[in-house]
Amino acid sequence: MMSGQEIRNYTMNFGPQHPAAHxxxxxxxxxxxxxxxxxxxxxxxxxxxxxxxxxxxxxxxxIGYMDRLDYVSMMCNEHGYVRAIEQLLGIxxxxxxxxxxxxxxxxxxxxxxxMWIGSNALDLGAMxxxxxxxxxxxxxxxxxxxxxxxxxxxxxxxxxxxxxxxxARMPQYQESRWHKGKDLKRLNRWRExxxxxxxxxxxxxxxxxxxxxxxxxxxNRIWKQRTVDIGVVSPEQAxxxxxxxPMLRGSGIEWDLRKKQPYAAxxxxxxxxxxxxxxxxxxxxxxxxxxxxxSNRIIKQCVKWLREHDGPVMLDNYKVSPPPRESMKTDMExxxxxxxxxxxxxxxxxxxxxxxxxxxxxxxxxxLISDGANxxxxxxxxxxxxVHLSSMDAIVAGHMLPxxxxxxxxxxxxxxxxxx
Amino acid sequence: MAAELWLVFWTLLKILAITxxxxxxxxxFVYWERKVIGWMHVRMGPNKIGPLGLFQAFADVVKLLLKxxxxxxxxxxxxxxxxxxxxxxxxxxxxAVVPFGQGLVLxxxxxxxxxxxxxxxxxxxxxxxxxWASNSRYALLGAMRSAxxxxxxxLAMGMALIxxxxxxxxxxxxxxxxxxxxxxxxxDWFWLPLLPVFVIYWISGVAETNRAPFxxxxxxxxxxxxxxxxxxxxxxxxxxxxxxxxxxxISFLAAVLFLGGWLSPFPxxxxxxxxxxxxxxxxxxxxxxxxxxxxxxTFPRYRYDQIMRLGWKVFIPITIVWVLVAGCMKYFGWVxxxx
Numbered sequence: 001m002m003s004g005q006e007i008r009n010y011t012m013n014f015g016p017q018h019p020a021a022h023x024x025x026x027x028x029x030x031x032x033x034x035x036x037x038x039x040x041x042x043x044x045x046x047x048x049x050x051x052x053x054x055x056x057x058x059x060x061x062x063i064g065y066m067d068r069l070d071y072v073s074m075m076c077n078e079h080g081y082v083r084a085i086e087q088l089l090g091i092x093x094x095x096x097x098x099x100x101x102x103x104x105x106x107x108x109x110x111x112x113x114x115m116w117i118g119s120n121a122l123d124l125g126a127m128x129x130x131x132x133x134x135x136x137x138x139x140x141x142x143x144x145x146x147x148x149x150x151x152x153x154x155x156x157x158x159x160x161x162x163x164x165x166x167x168a169r170m171p172q173y174q175e176s177r178w179h180k181g182k183d184l185k186r187l188n189r190w191r192e193x194x195x196x197x198x199x200x201x202x203x204x205x206x207x208x209x210x211x212x213x214x215x216x217x218x219x220n221r222i223w224k225q226r227t228v229d230i231g232v233v234s235p236e237q238a239x240x241x242x243x244x245x246p247m248l249r250g251s252g253i254e255w256d257l258r259k260k261q262p263y264a265a266x267x268x269x270x271x272x273x274x275x276x277x278x279x280x281x282x283x284x285x286x287x288x289x290x291x292x293x294x295s296n297r298i299i300k301q302c303v304k305w306l307r308e309h310d311g312p313v314m315l316d317n318y319k320v321s322p323p324p325r326e327s328m329k330t331d332m333e334x335x336x337x338x339x340x341x342x343x344x345x346x347x348x349x350x351x352x353x354x355x356x357x358x359x360x361x362x363x364x365x366x367x368l369i370s371d372g373a374n375x376x377x378x379x380x381x382x383x384x385x386x387v388h389l390s391s392m393d394a395i396v397a398g399h400m401l402p403x404x405x406x407x408x409x410x411x412x413x414x415x416x417x418x419x420x
Numbered sequence: 421m422a423a424e425l426w427l428v429f430w431t432l433l434k435i436l437a438i439t440x441x442x443x444x445x446x447x448x449f450v451y452w453e454r455k456v457i458g459w460m461h462v463r464m465g466p467n468k469i470g471p472l473g474l475f476q477a478f479a480d481v482v483k484l485l486l487k488x489x490x491x492x493x494x495x496x497x498x499x500x501x502x503x504x505x506x507x508x509x510x511x512x513x514x515x516a517v518v519p520f521g522q523g524l525v526l527x528x529x530x531x532x533x534x535x536x537x538x539x540x541x542x543x544x545x546x547x548x549x550x551x552w553a554s555n556s557r558y559a560l561l562g563a564m565r566s567a568x569x570x571x572x573x574x575l576a577m578g579m580a581l582i583x584x585x586x587x588x589x590x591x592x593x594x595x596x597x598x599x600x601x602x603x604x605x606x607x608d609w610f611w612l613p614l615l616p617v618f619v620i621y622w623i624s625g626v627a628e629t630n631r632a633p634f635x636x637x638x639x640x641x642x643x644x645x646x647x648x649x650x651x652x653x654x655x656x657x658x659x660x661x662x663x664x665x666x667x668x669x670i671s672f673l674a675a676v677l678f679l680g681g682w683l684s685p686f687p688x689x690x691x692x693x694x695x696x697x698x699x700x701x702x703x704x705x706x707x708x709x710x711x712x713x714x715x716x717x718t719f720p721r722y723r724y725d726q727i728m729r730l731g732w733k734v735f736i737p738i739t740i741v742w743v744l745v746a747g748c749m750k751y752f753g754w755v756x757x758x759x
Contacts, residue, residue, distance in 0.1 A: 010557065012557050012558075018644065019640060019641050019644060020641040020642065033564075034561065034564075034565075034724065034725075121720065122641065123641045124641070124720040124721060125632060125633060125635070125640070125641065125719065125720040125721025126718070126719060126720040126721075127457070127461065127716070127717060128460060128461055128717055128718060131461040131462055131463060132461075132462065135462055216718065217720075220719070220720065222633055222719055222720045222721070222722055223720045225722070225723070225726050226720055226721075226722075226723060226726075400723060400724075400725065401561070401642055401643070402636075402639070402642045402721070402723045402724070403723070405641055405642050
């Protein structure tokens with residue numbers, strides 16, 4: 001019957017312009033009806049040569065590029081890079097700076113997970129969560145702005161500490177056509193005091209907000225049907241593919257750099273590592289939601305510590321960190337140091353190092369080689385999204401097209417760091 | 421001769437008297453949808469054009485009409501332009517048999533329910549043809565999904581309607597409403613003896629109109645816009661109009677078939693509040709159309725094989741059982757019908 005009739009699978013171009021492509025992912029899907037036979041991710045559309053650019057600039061000037069790698073977990077990327085430089089220089093930031101870094105790493109984690117829960121839910125059709133998540137993101141963005149002046153690309157961490165201490169006053173909303181009267185009062189109700197007061201109020205309130213997202217999703221039958229047993233990653237596979245972060249913990253492996261190789265002040269704060277059981281999209285969802293709650297806990301502890309302890313936030317070593325501006329007015333040495341630092345930077349002893357931090361998406365690592373000059377000889381960034389994305393074909397094959405969308409969401413890919 | 425001409429003219433007037441309010445209702449419904457979903461999402465919704473943004477829908481219409489209709493290079497031009505019309509015409513034609521009050525109906529035909537089923541089945545051809553004629557893979561996927569979905573939910577819906585027919589003993593929509601009149605007000609309506617079927621009818625109605633959480637044919641984040649991904653300008657506007665006209669239609673039908681149409685929920689003996697009227701029908705339909713928006717703002721989207729499973733393995737068996745139950749109710753007189 002029907003001899004000579006050849007049935008071929010058809011290919012479909014999924015992205016780079018696609019509402020669920022999370023940036024510029026281009027997937028070439030080989031489809032058998034609605035079932036995906038093969039998924040071929042094409043990357044590189046957002047390539048900006050970050051690593052090469054870093055070779056042409058003094059060390060400090062590349063911190064800003066790190067923000068732009070994974071542009072939803074900005075300060076964590078900075079942390080990885082700054083730690084690598086600090087390791088080569090053999091310096092350590094003062095303890096207060098370490099706590100500030102810990103706090104902002106966790107703020108960043110919440111920022112990232114809010115973005116993820118919103119966009120993953122939106123990919124699966126649940127619109128409301130997206131806008132709820134962005135409501136809270138706005139508050140945390142204000143913290144970024146309060147310390148660094150920028151809502152996203154902060155460049156706040158510096159080798160030897162952080163750019164400046166936490167502001168004593170949280171900026172408030174001004175009266176405008178859009179915000180006035182009661183609305184203005186509501187917006188400013190947490191902003192009467194310092195930034196730490198603001199964060200205190202935020203962390204008190206945030207768990208109820210997470211409950212709100214969970215109300216919409218966790219026990220929702222449709223949500224469960226869309227995520228349970230979708231994109232199962234076994235622990236062995238997860239290790240073999242070099243996964244990290246929630247992708248690895250979702251499969252039941254308890255691995256978190258914050259606990260296993262503590263950096264900054266993580267050894268002194270109390271938190272738990274949530275792990276999944278089945279390694280499917282639903283478990284990874286639960287892991288990330290719990291991580292938001294744990295991050296909230298860490299922020300609260302950091303706020304408490306920072307309230308009780310004062311101190312410098314930058315190393316008092318003018319070969320690396322700039323001197324205070326007041327001393328430059330009177331002190332010749334300070335002026336010279338400032339000039340040298342902001343023109344040619346500082347030399348870093350020859351050698352190589354690898355520094356990794358637990359970024360919200362997984363292990364964000366920076367491999368740095370210095371030949372003793374004021375610029376890196378070579379910089380290599382290990383981006384978790386890139387590693388995760390490479391498993392796309394193996395996980396997605398056999399699933400249906402809507403599951404590909406669920407999978408991209410659960411990878412939490414950001415193309416800034418995949419393409420670099 | 422003159423009398424016949426007058427009849428044609430008079431009928432045309434009546435058609436306009438239904439169609440224009442329906443189209444206006446679609447415009448206001450779109451505005452209401454954006455506003456309601458906005459509130460549910462802690463945002464504002466349209467608020468710039470006209471007072472409270474009320475003219476937003478008309479601005480959208482003007483924008484869509486002024487835009488170029490782009491025809492893909494390899495599209496079948498004839499089918500490409502036929503498809504939106506095939507979607508719109510049944511969506512509007514179905515209104516012919518919808519009674520708005522006692523005797524307030526364009527065509528009081530005896531096979532009203534049958535006509536409605538026929539019209540709603542025709543609508544899917546528009547979607548399938550649109551997906552086929554666009555010659556795009558996304559559109560084709562959307563059309564395939566839509567065809568599978570609409571056919572299976574048509575069955576569940578048809579079965580649900582059979583239960584109504586059994587109880588009412590008529591295919592005429594006016595007669596169906598009359599059969600629900602009784603001294604007990606809302607407890608005489610069909611929703612009570614047919615509760616599971618009523619729920620199934622409503623869910624099937626949402627699925628029939630391709631609305632969230634059953635909007636796989638459109639599948640915003642999967643197949644971008646599904647069957648109408650290649651449509652722009654007025655061709656797209658027609659699909660849009662058809663979809664919303666269908667939503668309002670399904671809401672009206674739910675009110676007519678299960679909630680006593682224009683009957684008052686209160687007993688007639690209660691005076692003015694118990695008198696039937698078009699207002700009651702409007703209120704009931706409004707509540708149903710609000711549910712459409714609420715679903716859309718809240719639920720994630722089903723996968724299309726899950727929708728099929730729900731339709732074939734859950735809804736159709738339940739409705740078949742309930743057809744038997746309804747038959748027994750009628751035969752043994754378990755429920756009093758028509759007071």
